[in-house]
Amino acid sequence: MTQVRIHTQARRGAPPARVFRSPKHAAAKALPIDALLDPDLFKALCDPTRVKLLACLVKCARPCSVGEVGECCDVDLSVVSRHLAFLERAGILASIKKGRIVTYSVRSSDLCASLRDIADAIESCCPPGTCGSCSTSCGCLPVSDAQSTRTQGGRRVR
Amino acid sequence: MTQVRIHTQARRGAPPARVFRSPKHAAAKALPIDALLDPDLFKALCDPTRVKLLACLVKCARPCSVGEVGECCDVDLSVVSRHLAFLERAGILASIKKGRIVTYSVRSSDLCASLRDIADAIESCCPPGTCGSCSTSCGCLPVSDAQSTRTQGGRRVR
DNA sequence: TCTATACTTGCACGATGACGCAAGTACGCA
DNA sequence: TGCGTACTTGCGTCATCGTGCAAGTATAGA
Numbered sequence: 182m183t184q185v186r187i188h189t190q191a192r193r194g195a196p197p198a199r200v201f202r203s204p205k206h207a208a209a210k211a212l213p214i215d216a217l218l219d220p221d222l223f224k225a226l227c228d229p230t231r232v233k234l235l236a237c238l239v240k241c242a243r244p245c246s247v248g249e250v251g252e253c254c255d256v257d258l259s260v261v262s263r264h265l266a267f268l269e270r271a272g273i274l275a276s277i278k279k280g281r282i283v284t285y286s287v288r289s290s291d292l293c294a295s296l297r298d299i300a301d302a303i304e305s306c307c308p309p310g311t312c313g314s315c316s317t318s319c320g321c322l323p324v325s326d327a328q329s330t331r332t333q334g335g336r337r338v339r
Numbered sequence: 340m341t342q343v344r345i346h347t348q349a350r351r352g353a354p355p356a357r358v359f360r361s362p363k364h365a366a367a368k369a370l371p372i373d374a375l376l377d378p379d380l381f382k383a384l385c386d387p388t389r390v391k392l393l394a395c396l397v398k399c400a401r402p403c404s405v406g407e408v409g410e411c412c413d414v415d416l417s418v419v420s421r422h423l424a425f426l427e428r429a430g431i432l433a434s435i436k437k438g439r440i441v442t443y444s445v446r447s448s449d450l451c452a453s454l455r456d457i458a459d460a461i462e463s464c465c466p467p468g469t470c471g472s473c474s475t476s477c478g479c480l481p482v483s484d485a486q487s488t489r490t491q492g493g494r495r496v497r
Numbered sequence: 498t499c500t501a502t503a504c505t506t507g508c509a510c511g512a513t514g515a516c517g518c519a520a521g522t523a524c525g526c527a
Numbered sequence: 528t529g530c531g532t533a534c535t536t537g538c539g540t541c542a543t544c545g546t547g548c549a550a551g552t553a554t555a556g557a
Binding site for chain 4 (some may be wrong): 517521525526
C-alpha cells in the first residue's frame with residue numbers, strides 16, 4: 182500500500198495546463214495527477230467505520246490507544262484494531278507501542294499535504310475559469326449550446 | 340449520495356483546536372470535520388478504474404464523451420458509463436447531454452475546494468507542531484518516551 | 498420509417514471487504 | 528511463575544462491488 186505524501190512534485194511548480202486532442206492521448210501522457218490520485222489512499226477513507234475512527238482521532242488531537250478509540254464506535258475491538266492498522270498502512274496514522282499499549286495518532290501534516298497536492302495537481306490541469314471542464318461552478322461550458330437536458334436534476338440524481 | 344462542496348464552514352474561520360479528555364468525548368462533539376470526511380466522496384475515488392477515468396478527464400481538460408473516455412480504459416463501455424454516472428452522483432463530474440452524445444467534465448473547482456476544506460478542517464483540530472498527534476513529520480510525539488518499537492518499519496508495514 | 502450510433506440498464510458471477518467470535522501473542526504486575 | 532490486560536490474528540459468513548454480456552432506449556441521418 183502506498184504511503185501518503187510520497188509525491189510532491191505536483192505543488193506550485195506544476196507544468197502549465199495542456200489540452201490533449203483526445204482522452205486517449207491524455208491518458209498516455211503521465212502527469213503528477215496520475216501518481217497523486219492513489220486509490221489506496223481513498224480506499225482507506227471510503228469506509229464509514231474507518232472514517233469515524235479517523236474523525237475521532239482528529240478531534241481528540243492526541244495519540245489514543247486502540248481501546249480508547251474503540252469506545253467511540255459500536256464495533257468489536259478486533260475490528261477497530263484492524264481498521265487502525267489499515268489506516269496506518271495507508272500512511273494516514275502513525276502508531277507507537279509502549280508496553281502493552283498501542284497508541285495511534287493522525288499524520289495530519291502528511292495527510293493535509295497530500296490532499297492539497299491533489300487539489301493543486303487538478304488545478305494545474307484545469308485552472309478555474311479557463312479549462313472549460315467545470316460546468317456548474319465557473320460556467321466555462323457552453324451551456325447555451327446544450328439542449329438543456331443535463332442529467333443533473335434528472336433521473337440520475339438522487 | 341452527498342454532493343461535493345456542500346459544507347464550507349470549515350474554512351479559515353474554523354474554531355480553534357480543542358483537546359478532549361477522551362476519544363469518546365471527542366466523538367460526541369460534532370465538528371466540521373465530521374461532515375467533510377464523507378465516505379461517499381472517497382468511495383467514488385477508491386476504485387482504480389474510476390480513478391483512471393477521472394485522471395483521464397482531468398488531463399484532457401475539456402468535456403469528453405463516454406466513448407472517448409472509454410478509449411483510455413480496458414473495460415467494457417457499459418462499465419465506463421456506470422463509473423462516470425457514479426462519479427457524477429458523487430459530485431465529482433458534471434454531464435451535459437447533446438443529442439446522442441453525453442459529455443462529462445470534471446467539477447474541478449468543487450473537488451479542489453472539498454479537498455482543501457478537509458485539509459483545513461483537520462489542521463483546525465491538529466495544527467502542525469502543536470497537537471502532538473503527528474509523529475513523523477513534525478516530531479510532536481515524545482518519541483524518546485516510547486520504547487522505539489513503533490510498528491512503522493516493523494511487521495505491519497509492507 | 499428504417500438503420501446506425503451512443504449510451505444505459507438488467508442480470509449473473511466472481512472477487513473483495515467488513516464483521517464478530519474465538520484463540521493467540523505480548524506485556525505488566527503481584 | 529501465574530494471572531490479567533491490551534491488542535492481534537485466523538476463520539467463517541454475509542453484503543457489497545466491479546465486471547461483461549445482452550438487451551433496451553434515445554437520437555441523428557438516410
